[in-house]
Amino acid sequence: MIRHRRPEPTAFLAELPERTRADDRLLLVSSLNPLDRRSALKKSSLALCLLLAGLPGCEPAPRAPSLPNVVILFADDLGYGDLSGYGHPTLRTPHLDRLAADGQRWTSFYSPSPVCSPSRGALLTGRHGVRTGLYGQRLGVLFPNDPTGLPDDEVTLAELLREKGYRTAAVGKWHLGEQPPSFPTRHGFERWFGLPYSNDMDWLHGFSFEETLQAVVEERVDDLAADRQLKGEAYAEPKLEYWNVPLWRSTLTEEGAADELVERPTDQTTLTRRYTEEALDFIDASSGEAPFFLYLAYTMPHTPLFRSEEFVGSSRAGTYGDVVEEIDWSVGQLVQRIQELGLGDDTLIVFTSDNGPWLTMLQNGGSAGPLRDGKGTTFEGGMRVPAIFSWPGRIAAGQTVSELGTALDLYATVAAVAGIELPGDRTFDSVDLGPVLFDGGSSLRKSFAYYRSGELYAWRSGPWKIHRVTEGAYSMPPARTEHEIPLLHHLEHDPAERFDVAAQHPDVVRRLQQEVDEHLASFEPATPLFDLRLQAAVP
Numbered sequence: 001m002i003r004h005r006r007p008e009p010t011a012f013l014a015e016l017p018e019r020t021r022a023d024d025r026l027l028l029v030s031s032l033n034p035l036d037r038r039s040a041l042k043k044s045s046l047a048l049c050l051l052l053a054g055l056p057g058c059e060p061a062p063r064a065p066s067l068p069n070v071v072i073l074f075a076d077d078l079g080y081g082d083l084s085g086y087g088h089p090t091l092r093t094p095h096l097d098r099l100a101a102d103g104q105r106w107t108s109f110y111s112p113s114p115v116c117s118p119s120r121g122a123l124l125t126g127r128h129g130v131r132t133g134l135y136g137q138r139l140g141v142l143f144p145n146d147p148t149g150l151p152d153d154e155v156t157l158a159e160l161l162r163e164k165g166y167r168t169a170a171v172g173k174w175h176l177g178e179q180p181p182s183f184p185t186r187h188g189f190e191r192w193f194g195l196p197y198s199n200d201m202d203w204l205h206g207f208s209f210e211e212t213l214q215a216v217v218e219e220r221v222d223d224l225a226a227d228r229q230l231k232g233e234a235y236a237e238p239k240l241e242y243w244n245v246p247l248w249r250s251t252l253t254e255e256g257a258a259d260e261l262v263e264r265p266t267d268q269t270t271l272t273r274r275y276t277e278e279a280l281d282f283i284d285a286s287s288g289e290a291p292f293f294l295y296l297a298y299t300m301p302h303t304p305l306f307r308s309e310e311f312v313g314s315s316r317a318g319t320y321g322d323v324v325e326e327i328d329w330s331v332g333q334l335v336q337r338i339q340e341l342g343l344g345d346d347t348l349i350v351f352t353s354d355n356g357p358w359l360t361m362l363q364n365g366g367s368a369g370p371l372r373d374g375k376g377t378t379f380e381g382g383m384r385v386p387a388i389f390s391w392p393g394r395i396a397a398g399q400t401v402s403e404l405g406t407a408l409d410l411y412a413t414v415a416a417v418a419g420i421e422l423p424g425d426r427t428f429d430s431v432d433l434g435p436v437l438f439d440g441g442s443s444l445r446k447s448f449a450y451y452r453s454g455e456l457y458a459w460r461s462g463p464w465k466i467h468r469v470t471e472g473a474y475s476m477p478p479a480r481t482e483h484e485i486p487l488l489h490h491l492e493h494d495p496a497e498r499f500d501v502a503a504q505h506p507d508v509v510r511r512l513q514q515e516v517d518e519h520l521a522s523f524e525p526a527t528p529l530f531d532l533r534l535q536a537a538v539p
Helices: 009-015 034-053 094-101 116-125 157-163 209-217 221-236 268-286 318-340 359-364 409-417 506-521 529-537
Strands: 002-005 019-022 025-028 069-075 104-106 167-172 191-194 247-253 256-263 292-297 347-353 387-390 399-401 447-452 455-461 464-470 481-490
Touching: 069 116, 069 318, 069 409, 094 318, 094 347, 094 387, 116 157, 116 409, 157 167, 157 292, 157 409, 167 268, 191 268, 209 221, 221 359, 268 292, 268 318, 318 347, 318 359, 347 409, 447 506, 455 506, 464 506, 481 506
Parallel strands: 069 292, 069 347, 104 399, 167 191, 167 292
Antiparallel strands: 002 256, 019 025, 104 387, 191 247, 247 256, 347 387, 447 455, 455 464, 464 481
């Protein structure tokens, strides 16, 4: 058991200027700059709740009847075409289909990034990675032994909700920092059970990440090719001993955050089942005590693919289908428990994916359905993902929504239903989807920026999308091309992005280019935190 003691509450109080209370949040009325002001806000809130409550992790305030529970279910590498409700011909997802039938199924919903870490950071902060630093220009995601993670001055959705009296738990893949100071329990979650990064990291079968970096620097092409072949074989027929991924449990206590290494290497065949059990335990513990926020980020169907014994061979869609159908089972378990506890009408449930399918994994990857390409790209298949919203009594049943939305918008949407104003000391990229969810109106989101490695590759405005840069995933075709005249697609007519109609609509190209210019001029990109590892590892 590794324990990290937090400073004494009185030390926090001694550092703070005059305080006032408004909208159930402590707002500092000092001349501090925005980052210092946010850091002080975190410290003061923690100190006051410890002093007033004196209970583990600071017990939430009594529940207000109007506060809904919030459950966000985040799959990993699940493609647009990987659910039966989104057109898969053999994969069976009855629980997710029922969830959609009881609420809304969105068809123009986007992940904030085509890869893991930036997408997760954007969901939890409501801000693009280029604003927060959660991106890399050379390294797309965080890796084992990275010295950094989610910046402390970012305000997570969990922190907003805890200040409002919510119980908060993260279950599953984190991928926003593997060092204890970056764990979920340092960013608003009372408890966490899961993996710190992707399940294919910490390779024990072939080059380690450090060895791969060194081979790249020394341009050892033959060695890298042999290593890729070896790893490809491991993905095709995975064994638990090929990866040394750790499973952690972290819990807030009166003494600070207690971090326990549960298992290493992790038995990945039981992960989805254990995540489900952990989530059910949290729901049971929170029921009747306080509103709760559950962020369940499934490790699967990211490769290597593992599933419980009960699901081996259960699907007509092969191993990938087995894995997705176990996730569907998990969703069914959660919904059933929520209903058994009489919380169905008080709970907003959202299901979506962190990016599109990993198509380079061949039969071990998913499907983007009618969309072009997949994970790692800014084509539609890389970033347009399934999204299901359910809240009986608040969201009308059986709706298919073609309005524009993104996981970035979950931040503002959840804050709105909880009656929380967004912090005013920073710019958010999140908009409230409430007008669509609850009123049948139009989305407040009118445009979407497709970022890859900190660069804006494409831009959508209404049904139109321009490609400024196109590139395949992970050295796959098409090769990187910068388009002097951007490609133009009408996504409602051509969701597969087959036909460039820029020549027929130069006025639309000019308008979207102007929107891009205004967007890029509105902020200065933050330092890419993911590349710090590269700088440290390679002289």
